[in-house]
Amino acid sequence: MVFLGYHASHEQVPPSRLLSAVVRAEEIGFDGAMCSDHLAPWGIAQGESGYAWSWLGAALASTSFSLGVVTAPGQRYHPVISAQAIATLEEMFPGRFWAALGSGEAVNEHVTGDEWPPKDRRNTRLRQSVDVIRELLAGREVSRSGEIDVHRARVWSLPADPPPLLGAAVTAETAAWAAGWADGLATVAQPPDKLAKVLQAYADAGGTGPRVIQIHVSLEDTDAAAVQVAREQWRHSAISGSLWDIEQPEDFDALAGEPSDEQLRKGALIAHDASELADRIAGLVALGFDRAYIHGIGTDQTAFLDRVERDLLPALRGAL
Missing domain, CATH: 3.20.20.30 (Luciferase-like domain)
Incomplete structure (x- = not known):
C-alpha cells in the first residue's frame, strides 16, 4: 500500500x-x-x-x-549543528524521523552574508556536509577542511540508530548524483515525463531506499x-x-x-x-x-x- x-x-x-x-x-x-x-x-x-x-x-x-x-546543511546551518538536531529528534522519537538533504536556496541562505555558490560548489558542499553528519551520527570525532571546515566536533547525545538521510532532487542530474550517498529520494511534482526521468536517473545510478x-x-x-x-x-x-x-x-x-x-x-x-x-x-x-x-x-x-x-x-x- x-x-x-x-x-x-x-x-x-x-x-x-x-x-x-x-x-x-x-x-x-x-x-x-x-x-x-x-x-x-x-x-x-x-x-x-x-x-x-x-x-x-x-x-x-x-x-x-x-x-x-x-x-539544507552547509550555509545557514553548519553540518555539525544539523547533525546535533537530527540526533536529538531521533533519540527522543526513535524510528519516527527522517531528513531529506538538499543544496539550498538563496532565499534562505543569503542572510549569512557568505557568497552564494554556483550549483557545482553547492553540491560539493552538500556532499561534504552529508559525510560530516554521518560520521557524527556514528559517534565519531570529526575534523574537516574544504567547502566545510570542522574542528574536532562530536555529537554526544546519539540515537540508537541514525535516521534515514534522503537526497532532495528536482532534476535528473541531481537525482543521479544523490544516488551515490542518499538513503532514498525526495522530489516534488512535475510533469510526468520529467518525474520519470528523475526516477530513472536515480535508479540507473544505483539509488536505493x-x-x-x-x-x-x-x-x-x-x-x-x-x-x-x-x-x-x-x-x-x-x-x-x-x-x-x-x-x-x-x-x-x-x-x-x-x-x-x-x-x-x-x-x-x-x-x-x-x-x-x-x-x-x-x-x-x-x-x-x-x-x-x-x-x-x-x-x-x-x-x-x-x-x-x-x-x-x-x-x-x-x-x-
Whole structure:
C-alpha cells in the first residue's frame, strides 16, 4: 500500500496553527507528515516562516506517526549543528524521523552574508556536509577542511540508530548524483515525463531506499476558487528558470508577475472534484513512488483537512 502523508508548509501557516493541522492530519488517517525548513516565504502573501526544528519537536511529541524535513546543511546551518538536531529528534522519537538533504536556496541562505555558490560548489558542499553528519551520527570525532571546515566536533547525545538521510532532487542530474550517498529520494511534482526521468536517473545510478514525492494541490469547492488560491499563494511556481538563486520574497513576486490560469495549473494540481484529483495524484505515484505527501496550498488548513477526510483520502485509497 502506498504511504500517504501530509505536508506542513511553514511558509504559509503560523507554527501554532500548523501544529494543530499536523495533529488533525494524523486523526483523519494520513500515514505521516513532512515539513519545509525555510527562513523566508516564497512570496509576501504567504507571510510566514516558523523555525522547523522547534516545531518538529512539538509535532513529534503531539503525534505518533513519522515526520520528516527537507533541509539544507552547509550555509545557514553548519553540518555539525544539523547533525546535533537530527540526533536529538531521533533519540527522543526513535524510528519516527527522517531528513531529506538538499543544496539550498538563496532565499534562505543569503542572510549569512557568505557568497552564494554556483550549483557545482553547492553540491560539493552538500556532499561534504552529508559525510560530516554521518560520521557524527556514528559517534565519531570529526575534523574537516574544504567547502566545510570542522574542528574536532562530536555529537554526544546519539540515537540508537541514525535516521534515514534522503537526497532532495528536482532534476535528473541531481537525482543521479544523490544516488551515490542518499538513503532514498525526495522530489516534488512535475510533469510526468520529467518525474520519470528523475526516477530513472536515480535508479540507473544505483539509488536505493524510498522514493518520496511532495504534491502541491489546490482543492476548493469550485474550479475558479481553486485557481484563485493558487494565484494568491503559489504563483511563484509560474517563474520560468531556476528558483534557487532568488534572494527575497518580493523578488519572487516580481518575477512571477501576473501568471495566466494555464501557468498556475502547471505549478499545482488544481481541482474542485476530489475524485478527479485523486486520479491525477495516483497517476504521479504510479510512476514509481513509495510515498506521496499532499500539500494543500491554501492557508485554511482546517477546511482543507476536512475536505481531505471527507472526499480526497477515501478516493485516494481507492485509486492507489
